[in-house]
Amino acid sequence: MLKIDKPDIVFISESWLTSRIPSSLLIGDLPYLAVRRDRAKGRGGGTLIIIRDHFHFSIVQSIHDTIECLSIDLLTSSSTFIRLCLVYRPPSYSTSQTETLVECLSDLLSTSSYPIIFVGDFNSDIISSTIPPSEISLHSFVSTSDLTHLIRNPTRNTRCIDWLLASDSSIVHNPSVIPSFPSSDHFGISFSLDSTCLPPSQSLIRDFARANYDAMSTFLEHFDWFTLFSHDPHPEPMYCNFVSVIQHAIDLFVPYHRPKPIVSSYPSHIQNLIRHRNILFSKIHLPSVRPQYEKCSRDLLFQIKKWNQFCEHKKLKNSKDLYRHIRSLTSPKVSIPKELIDSSGTTVSGVLNIVNLIASRFASHFTLDDGFLPTIPSHPLTPFLCNVSFLPHEVHKALKQLSPSCSKGHDNIPQIVFRKCAQAISLPLCDIYNISMQSGVVPSLWKLSLITPLPKPDKNPKLAESYRPISILSPASKTMERLVKQKLAPYLFRFDIIPKYQHGFRSGSSPIPQFSINNVPLVTVPQQRDLGVQVIPSLLNRASIEDRVKKATTVMNIMLRSVSRLSYLGLPALFERRVIYDLVLARRIMNGDTLLDRNRFFTFTPLRCRTNNFGIYIEHTKSTPRYHCFSRRVSRIYNALPSHIHLSPSITRQQDEERKRDNQIDAEEKENLKQWKLDQNKDEWVATMLSMLDEVAKNKRDIEEEVVVPGTTKRTSLADWVVHNGLLYLLGQDHEKKLYIPEGRRKQFVKEIHDSPLSGHLCTKKMVQKLSQEAFWGSMNKDVEEVLRKCERCLMANS
Incomplete structure (x- = not known):
């Protein structure tokens, strides 16, 4: 139903859900949220509301835990609320239980100052002339509360036991009985709300995927940054002016779009069954049609299950699709509750109070610097690191390392703009960075971050300590941090300012404790696998260790002897x-x-x-x-x-x-390297690139000059190319070197890799992926397809 009809809200009474069934298993990757109230004891029962994930609502808390009633207050487009209540009354309810239900409904009605709608399975026939004694209080509540019955047609056989009640009938339009779910014995109820009660539609957002970045770069390149920065050459106003110019460029070249939820649909044969079932439902009052309707419902349920199984088996063939599907079924869509509990046990409500509570919790994890500096032995002739400055090409290179995501910092500029327009904005950003280093001041926008609280797994969502912060900084500040690190790290390592025993957060060093056999004591850690035993910090407490080991297996008994020997020796x-x-x-x-x-x-x-x-x-x-x-x-x-x-x-x-063996291997490598140099020099484009890079090294050519790779429309700058051992390489995103394969060597190169026993005759897609990790040339896809079409082994396997 969610895939075909695409409703905004779905009410399901008698959901039969338990705590073992996650809501994500019901919704998957569809744009919905599930609000549920499961039956605490016993099987069956339960209520479930499935609502669009962009709707704003709050759950109404009820003091009646035994009543299966679920209520939400939905925000409308007119900034008012409407209360929607889903009720399930089991047919076995006694008179006292029905009176408790009436009391719960009365509380929901009396505490609502805006319109209210009750919908659900009440298991009481409103079109019957006789009312059982256990249902009298329910019917009298409806008549005395000025609630209007909007459904008078049978919803199960000849009885109307599914109710739709409204305090204001003018806000409910087109109430009708619709065909049931294939697995349900009740008909459904459909209705729409008045336009004034509809939730606000999704707002327009920027579509950075369809932005004209070429025009934006041209606009920013021709902008007079010198005149703009000369009025007030300080980091704070300079970056504010920079942000205003970027925002103006975004307004000019980035369009808006309204996000549309991606909802998959069923194939044509299932849709035909749905249409046929709807036609039969319009004639269900005829005795000869009901058996056909029931048979069509069973066939529809069977075909839907078969289609879902087919889709899951299809996803098993691709590991990426499989894990994405599993993640959509197991990762619930969670949000922060409307009420939290602080450390003193007090309930905190309200958006501002909840934000302050979470912020204070996050702030408590940070510690201020105590001003104590450790004594680090340094060389007496170590020079000072001063006059640190940055060049535009360094800023351009750092901007290109940003991921092309749409995440924004407090300056409201996404990372993809910094990356796509790196050539145009590297010069103004370089000026801001250099003035910040000289003055020792950074813009205030770089000190602000957007913090998103993410819930920890298997934690109480109503406690503030159950959330961990995810901070999003400005891309400009992250770029400057990377540049500072590039200047600082070589200085620290060159003069041995960082102690040798410091391995944490240090490139190329493992944080695992390092050991030496020359006058260095062994460090005791909670778990040390180097000795083959488990080192327990409280070794002196032998009694507690023995008590725990006695309850363990034979392996633990061996560990006990090791610990005893350890404490002795x-x-x-x-x-x-x-x-x-x-x-x-x-x-x-x-x-x-x-x-x-x-x-x-x-x-x-x-x-x-x-x-x-x-x-x-x-x-x-x-x-x-x-x-x-x-x-x-x-x-x-x-x-x-x-x-x-x-x-x-x-x-x-x-x-x-x-x-001798190494010398033989070195000779073969030298011969192979010599052959690659000859093959590259025969390629005219490679020879041109080598001469251009040589001019760059002599400062006769701009390193930011763009070149077009033959066989593709990809444009790269000379900064993306490097010459190593006389060979031309392209630098990847992580600065890994990819060998450029000359034109006369490509097919032979592909054939050697494809026929290698380690490759196993890969297909075209996987072959291109494998080659792209170590090599590069423009027409890679075309050359790989041509070689694979001539592979006899692949042809025999495909035939």
Whole structure:
């Protein structure tokens, strides 16, 4: 029904939902939200309201927990509210239970100062002449409350037990009985609201996907930034003027659009069944038509289930579609409740109060700097880092690293504008960055962030501590932060200002604790797998450890003995014993004195470096092992030993053999590199690019000059290309180098990769994806398709 009729609100009584069934399983990726009240005890029952996700509403709390009634206050386009109440009254209700239901309905009616509508399954026939004693109070409530019955036709067999009541009948239009769900024995009720009671429509938003970025870049390139900034050359007014110009460009070149929900529909054969069932429903009063209507409903339910199964099996073929489908069914659409509970247990309501509560909770996680600076040994001749400045091409390169998303900071400029117009705005931003560095002041807009609270899984949504903040900063501030890091990191690493034992948040260093066997004590951590045991901080409390271990398995008993031995010998002693054992076993494996087949697990090969004459590099034949496995432990420990230990006859002999093999490999690589250089030099476009890049190195050509790659309309700047070892490479988004394949080598290159046993004769799409990771040229798709069409093995497999 959601896919065919696309209703705004759906009321379902007797939903039969439980806490084990998430709302996302009902809605999936459709643009709806589910508001539900499940039956607390027993099977069946329950109420469910499915509403458009852009509607603004609040849930009305009820003090009657045993009554299956769900109410919402819906905001209308006239900034007023309308109360919608869904009721389910089981047929087994006694007189006292019906009176409790009437009391609940009276409270909802009396607390509403705006129109109210009751809809649901009351299991009481309003067209019958006789009223059972248990239903008298319900009928008297309707008559004394000036509620109007808007449905008088049968909704189940010959009885009208599904009610539509309104305090103001003028706001309800076209009430009618419609065909039921295929799995329901009740007919449905359909109605529409007056235009004054309709919710506000979705507002227009900017469509940055259809923006004219070429015209925007041209407009910004020809803008006189110098005159604009010269009036007040300070970071605050400069960036405010910059934002106003960008906003004006957005108004000129970015159109508006009204978002339309993406709702999939059923195939034609199911739609034909729905139309046929609607035709039969119009004649259902005839005795001969009802069996046909019931049969058509069963066929429709079967076809819908079959179609859903087909769609799910189709998604199984693509892992990306499969996980997206699973995520849509398992990730609920959640929002912050209208009421929260603070730390003192007080209920907080109101948008402003809830925002302040969440903000204070987030602020409590931040700590102020205590002013204490650690003592860090530094070189006495370390120069000061001063006069830091940025160049336009550096700003352009940093802007190109932004993701092309539409997320906005407090300046209301999305990242995609910074990325698409990087060439045009790099110069004014460079001026703002340099003046900010000189004055030590940044614009105030960079200090503000938009914080979105996201709920933590399996937490109480009514508590403020159940949310974590997601902060969105201005793209301009993030770009400057990246530029500052690029200037600061080389300085810190070059002069060893950052201690060597600092591994957290440091590029190229693992945060795992580092160990040494030379006068460095072993650090005790809560879980240390290097010793093969679990190190518990409270080792002295032996009784509690033994109590827990007695209840564990045999593995835990072994761990108990390890912990006892650990507390007796100490961590350094056990660590030294393991180091000695690892070194002895590694030496025996290298000499071939053991029955262990080293080729089955790993291979020792020489590794020459500046500090050691001989080292160990381990080539693993299986998946990458853990950090504390034997082979990786040996590689770390063995390479830290003094050089004279490596100079034994057996090791020296193996070293000579490995050196000869390396020299042979190096000769092959040099020959291969020489051939690639010859092939690239035969390509006229490559030769032109090499000469242009050489002129850039001599400051005879602008690095921002754009070039068009042959075979494609893609435009790149000279800053995106680099020459390494005499070969031309294109820099990717993450600055990885992609070799440019010359025209005369492309088909041979594709054929070699395609016929490789490691590729397994990939299809065109996967082949292009594989090649794009390491190589680049304009007509890649065309050349790959041409080579694959001539592959005999692929032709035989497809036939």
